[in-house]
Amino acid sequence: MGLPTKxxxxxxxxxxxxxxxxxxxxxxxxxxxxxxxxxxNYETYMSENALLVGQVVEKFSDSAATAAYDGQLSSIYAKGxxxxxxxxxxxxxxxxxxxxYEQNFSFTHHILHPVEEVVGNNLYAIMRSPSGGRAxxxxxxxxLSTECSAAVSxxxxxxxxLLVSLMKVLRQQVYWAKDIVLLFVDxxxxxxxxxxxxYHGADTSKYVMFEHMLNSPTYELGFxxxxxxxxxxxxxxxxxxxxFAETVRLLPSSSELLSC
Numbered sequence: 001m002g003l004p005t006k007x008x009x010x011x012x013x014x015x016x017x018x019x020x021x022x023x024x025x026x027x028x029x030x031x032x033x034x035x036x037x038x039x040x041n042y043e044t045y046m047s048e049n050a051l052l053v054g055q056v057v058e059k060f061s062d063s064a065a066t067a068a069y070d071g072q073l074s075s076i077y078a079k080g081x082x083x084x085x086x087x088x089x090x091x092x093x094x095x096x097x098x099x100x101y102e103q104n105f106s107f108t109h110h111i112l113h114p115v116e117e118v119v120g121n122n123l124y125a126i127m128r129s130p131s132g133g134r135a136x137x138x139x140x141x142x143x144l145s146t147e148c149s150a151a152v153s154x155x156x157x158x159x160x161x162l163l164v165s166l167m168k169v170l171r172q173q174v175y176w177a178k179d180i181v182l183l184f185v186d187x188x189x190x191x192x193x194x195x196x197x198x199y200h201g202a203d204t205s206k207y208v209m210f211e212h213m214l215n216s217p218t219y220e221l222g223f224x225x226x227x228x229x230x231x232x233x234x235x236x237x238x239x240x241x242x243x244f245a246e247t248v249r250l251l252p253s254s255s256e257l258l259s260c
Contacts, residue, residue, distance in 0.1 A: 062165050069161035082144065082186075086123055089164070089184060096168050098125040098182070105194035107187070120186035122195050127171055127180040137179035141192065144184035160184075 013020075034040055069092075076085050086102075093100050103122040123144060126137075142159050167182055185191040 062169055065165035065168060066158075066161045069164050070158060073161055085160075086121065086144065086184075089123055089125075089160070092164055093125040093167065093182070096164075097171050098127050098167065100125045103195060103198060105186075105191065105198075107190045107194070118187055118190055120191045120194070122183065122186050122191050124181060124183040124195070125167070127167060127176075127182075129176045129179050130174050136177075137181050139181045139183060141183040141185055143188055144186045144191070145188075 072088070073085075076088060090100050090102075101124055103124070105120055105122065107118045107120075108116065140163060142163055163182060167180070170176065170180060183192075183195060185195065
């Protein structure tokens with residue numbers, strides 16, 4: 001549709017074109033600034049190719065921080081006190097700058113006989129992306145336990161120390177376009193089930209009772225660390241969109257998670 005041809009309209013537009021242009025420019029600039037408010041940009045987000053070669057450091061090699069965390073965790077695992085481990089994690093992750101939450105849950109079923117009920121407490125931390133979109137997230141999970149056995153030695157200290165030191169490094173970066181959720185699962189599968197049910201907004205049932213979560217982003221990619229010896233920490237990956245295939249491809253192999 002072309003501009004009006006009437007001379008009166010053309011004259012008016014020519015006369016006020018500068019003022020109109022400045023007004024529209026100012027309005028656009030003000031609106032752009034207002035988009036920094038969560039109330040206005042909650043349903044929008046910025047995305048970027050942050051995993052392309054040359055844009056980020058692809059290898060994690062802060063073995064000194066991991067060793068320091070392992071030293072602090074060794075005494076906690078020696079006592080076998082899960083509550084102390086949970087308090088330590090909350091303190092360290094809060095100091096790093098993450099949002100830390102807890103989720104109480106209980107599970108009752110006849111298959112537990114003679115145990116009547118399993119009660120647990122999941123702990124999870126969220127690292128918000130600098131873009132502030134809060135629309136997508138990467139989920140990292142690790143069991144929350146201090147129990148040792150012949151097959152699991154020395155407990156989960158290497159895994160926990162590695163993930164905490166990894167979050168410390170990631171928190172210092174500014175290129176992340178997605179939130180990162182670090183989930184410490186209590187009671188293994190039961191705790192993970194309770195967290196996923198709450199994440200998806202499911203109602204509690206006669207078998208599973210749990211607290212609903214607040215401010216949780218939509219996770220698109222999940223990793224589970226389930227080996228307990230260094231330097232081999234195996235990663236299980238679960239993802240839905242094919243766009244994350246590049247993320248999986250760029251993950252270091254189990255022997256390269258930490259530099260020697």
